[in-house]
Amino acid sequence: MNDFHDSEDDAYTCRDARTFEALPPARGRSFAATWWGQAWLKALEDTALDTQQLKLGRRHARAGAVGAVSVRPGRITAVVQDRDHTAHRSDVLVQELGAADWDRLLDMVADRAGHIAALLDRDMPPQLVEDAAAAGVELLPGIGDLEPSCDCEAWDHCAHTAALCYQLARLLDQDPFVLLLLRGRGEEELLGELQERSAARAQAYVADPDEAPEGSDASLAENGVVAAEAFAAQEGLAQLPAPPPRVDGPCAVPALGGGAPPAPGIDVPALEFLIADTAERAGRQLAEALSGRHADTPPTAGPTVSEDAVRLASAGPPTAVAARLATGSGRDAKGLAAAVRAWRQGGPAGLAVLEEEWTPGAEELARATTRLATAWPDAADRPRMRVTRNRWTVVGTGAQLRLGRDGRWWPYCKEQGQWLPSGPADEDPATALASLLGAVKGADTE
Known part of the structure; x- marks a missing residue:
C-alpha cells in the first residue's frame, strides 16, 4: 500500500472526489447497520486511546454537528462544531491501495460476476472482502489504519475526528463505493476498469480455449459444442423461460372446507395458518433468490424447533394453535408470550438474550x-x-x-x-x- 496522503496540495480531479451533504441528527439509532459499516467503526474504536473522546464524538454526530463530508482517495474531511458552535476542520487519512493491489483486486472481481452484481446493488458481501484478503488486499481498515488530523491539535482521535468517522459509517451503509474511493478508485473509474477486464477475458477465452478456466464453455469446446453456439445455430430451439416475476406479498389464503365437515383429526384453522406461513416464507425465499446478491450470500442456518415455534407464535395464530405451540416448545402461555416479545425485538438473538444467562469472559x-x-x-x-x-x-x-x-x-x-x-x-x-x-x-x- 502507499503511504498516507497528508498534503493539502494533492491534485485530484472532480471525478476523484465526492461531497455528501450534512446528514440529519441520528438520535436513537445505530450509526452502522451493515457489517462493513460496523467494521469501519471497530477500526476506530480499537484504535482510539481515549474512550471519552469517542463518546463525545458519538454525541456530536448524533446531534448533527458534522457538516458536509468530502471524500477523496486517502482522505475524508468535514467541519465539526462543538457545543459552543466553534468550528473545527477535521480530517481522517486512510491508506490507499497501490497499483499492484488494485491489479490483484480488479482481476479477482472481474472473474466473479456475483461480486460485480453485488457492488452495483450497493452491497459488499463478506465473500468479496475474504477473496480480496486471499489475494493479499485488505479492503476494510484495521487497527491503526485511520489517521486523525484536526485543527484542535489533538494528537490522537479527538471528538471531532471521531464524529467524522461515525458520520462516515452512515455513508458507508448507503454506498460501499465510498470505501473504495477512499482506497483510491472512484465508482466510474472502477466500473470502467472492471468492464474492460471482463471483456478482455471473454475475448481471450474465445480466442484460446486452452487458456480458459477449467469448466468454462471455451475449455469444453474441443470435447463438445459450446452451448451458446448451439443455441445460435438452432433456429426455433426452445429458449429458457424468463425468471419468475418478483412477488411483493403472499396471495390470499384459500378458505378450506367448502361447507363439508373436516376429516377427523384435521384442525382447519391450524392448517390455514400453516398455509399462510408457508406462502409468506416461499415469497421471501423467491425474492432472495432473485436478488443480485444471492450468489454471494452464504445460506443461513434454519431455526431450531423451539425458535420456530416462537417465530410462528409471533405471527398471531389462533388461540388453539398458540397453545399447541407453547406446549410443543416446552413453554407455558406466559413463557411463550415473553418469548414472542423477545423475538419481535430481535429475532433469534433477542430470544437468546431472554432465555440465556451467561458469564462474560x-x-x-x-x-x-x-x-x-x-x-x-x-x-x-x-x-x-x-x-x-x-x-x-x-x-x-x-x-x-x-x-x-x-x-x-x-x-x-x-x-x-x-x-x-x-x-x-x-x-x-x-x-x-x-x-x-x-x-x-x-x-x-x-
Whole structure:
C-alpha cells in the first residue's frame, strides 16, 4: 500500500472526489447497520486511546454537528462544531491501495460476476472482502489504519475526528463505493476498469480455449459444442423461460372446507395458518433468490424447533394453535408470550438474550465495564447498578440491561414480577437505557 496522503496540495480531479451533504441528527439509532459499516467503526474504536473522546464524538454526530463530508482517495474531511458552535476542520487519512493491489483486486472481481452484481446493488458481501484478503488486499481498515488530523491539535482521535468517522459509517451503509474511493478508485473509474477486464477475458477465452478456466464453455469446446453456439445455430430451439416475476406479498389464503365437515383429526384453522406461513416464507425465499446478491450470500442456518415455534407464535395464530405451540416448545402461555416479545425485538438473538444467562469472559467484562463507565459523561448521571453475570440491574428500579454475546445492550423492564424485553438492542448502554428509565417509573422494583 502507499503511504498516507497528508498534503493539502494533492491534485485530484472532480471525478476523484465526492461531497455528501450534512446528514440529519441520528438520535436513537445505530450509526452502522451493515457489517462493513460496523467494521469501519471497530477500526476506530480499537484504535482510539481515549474512550471519552469517542463518546463525545458519538454525541456530536448524533446531534448533527458534522457538516458536509468530502471524500477523496486517502482522505475524508468535514467541519465539526462543538457545543459552543466553534468550528473545527477535521480530517481522517486512510491508506490507499497501490497499483499492484488494485491489479490483484480488479482481476479477482472481474472473474466473479456475483461480486460485480453485488457492488452495483450497493452491497459488499463478506465473500468479496475474504477473496480480496486471499489475494493479499485488505479492503476494510484495521487497527491503526485511520489517521486523525484536526485543527484542535489533538494528537490522537479527538471528538471531532471521531464524529467524522461515525458520520462516515452512515455513508458507508448507503454506498460501499465510498470505501473504495477512499482506497483510491472512484465508482466510474472502477466500473470502467472492471468492464474492460471482463471483456478482455471473454475475448481471450474465445480466442484460446486452452487458456480458459477449467469448466468454462471455451475449455469444453474441443470435447463438445459450446452451448451458446448451439443455441445460435438452432433456429426455433426452445429458449429458457424468463425468471419468475418478483412477488411483493403472499396471495390470499384459500378458505378450506367448502361447507363439508373436516376429516377427523384435521384442525382447519391450524392448517390455514400453516398455509399462510408457508406462502409468506416461499415469497421471501423467491425474492432472495432473485436478488443480485444471492450468489454471494452464504445460506443461513434454519431455526431450531423451539425458535420456530416462537417465530410462528409471533405471527398471531389462533388461540388453539398458540397453545399447541407453547406446549410443543416446552413453554407455558406466559413463557411463550415473553418469548414472542423477545423475538419481535430481535429475532433469534433477542430470544437468546431472554432465555440465556451467561458469564462474560475477562476481556468481554472489561470492555462492557468501560462502555458503562464512559456512557454517561457526567458521573452524577450514571445510574447505580448491580451486576449478575451478563445482567446489570439499576438499583431501586425495574430497569435492567442485558449484554448480548454480540456486545450489544438489550433493555429489560420488570412487569408483574417477570423481566421482559422493552426495546431493541443498542451498542451504547446509555441509549438503550434512556427510554426505559422513564417508562419504568412507578413500575415493579426488586
